[in-house]
Amino acid sequence: MVYPTLSLADRIAMVTGASSGIGEATARRLAQEGCRKLILLARRADRLEALKAELEREHDGLACLVVTCDVAAELERVANLPSELPAEFAEIDILINNAGLALGRSSADQNTLADIHTILTTNVTAALALASAVLRGMRARGRGHLVNVGSIAGHHTYAGGSVYIASKHAITAFTSAARHDLAGTPLRVTAVSPGAVETEFSLVRFGGDADKAKAVYKDFVCLRADDIADQIVYAITRPAHVQIADIVCLATNQSGPMDIARVGPSLGAPDSL
Ligand SMILES: NC(=O)c1ccc[n+]([C@@H]2O[C@H](COP(=O)([O-])OP(=O)(O)OC[C@H]3O[C@@H](n4cnc5c(N)ncnc54)[C@H](OP(=O)(O)O)[C@@H]3O)[C@@H](O)[C@H]2O)c1
Structure with a gap:
């Protein structure tokens, strides 16, 4: 017997990093x-206000709440975020813990304290603090799904990304450990771990250098933010007894974090396949 997929109708979801890339695409989905x-x-x-206006215009009955927050600079606020939400938004059913970044491609002997602090605080400390705060409410209500956006860099390593790699390995480990802690509850915990996705990620990584950012996605058909949103929706709509542990996904012409066959657009544009 195949059990029905879960409906998201009337669910309350929170998406961090919703102003761009994977988070924005996930909010739309x-x-x-x-x-x-x-x-x-x-x-x-x-950007968040523009997205809220667009989504509320296009979806009858949808209400969006914009939370402007620098998760790295406002850790106390992040750790208590559910308590600042209006009552009608406070009972979060789905948390897409996605805000994150990489900075540069420095060697492990060249990392700066400032970059180490920014990457680990954003990708790890804030993400774990928010997850813990939201899971507390989910456990009390007896329902909820945590999705942490990790990375292929949380499963494999490469040269020139040690701090980012460490941060994403931490996300993989936290996701797995949280699953142990919550195994006796109806709550589900999922990691989604993409390879190269064309978003603003590389623009941020290379300090706004558009040419360097573009080169990352050059001469192969990379993943799109919508592909990852699709995987997130797949995970959260599985029947209640099914817990997707981790979706590791690469572009067809990618085989590892830095292993990309730049064979040109041989697969055609994604929407023409
Ligand atoms: N693109 C890839 O190839 C790729 C691959 C694997 C994993 N990922 C992961 O996917 C996630 C989303 O990245 P993306 O590719 O969608 O990149 P993106 O387009 O640069 O989006 C990153 C999002 O994170 C938010 N963010 C960054 N720092 C923040 C802070 N201090 N406080 C609050 N929000 C912050 C940004 O919003 P603001 O700037 O408005 O704050 C933005 O909405 C990240 O965790 C990234 O590590 C990306």
């Missing part, structure tokens, strides 16, 4: 899938 309340968190308020 969650709205399409019927979530009725979306909490959109990032630093760039203008």
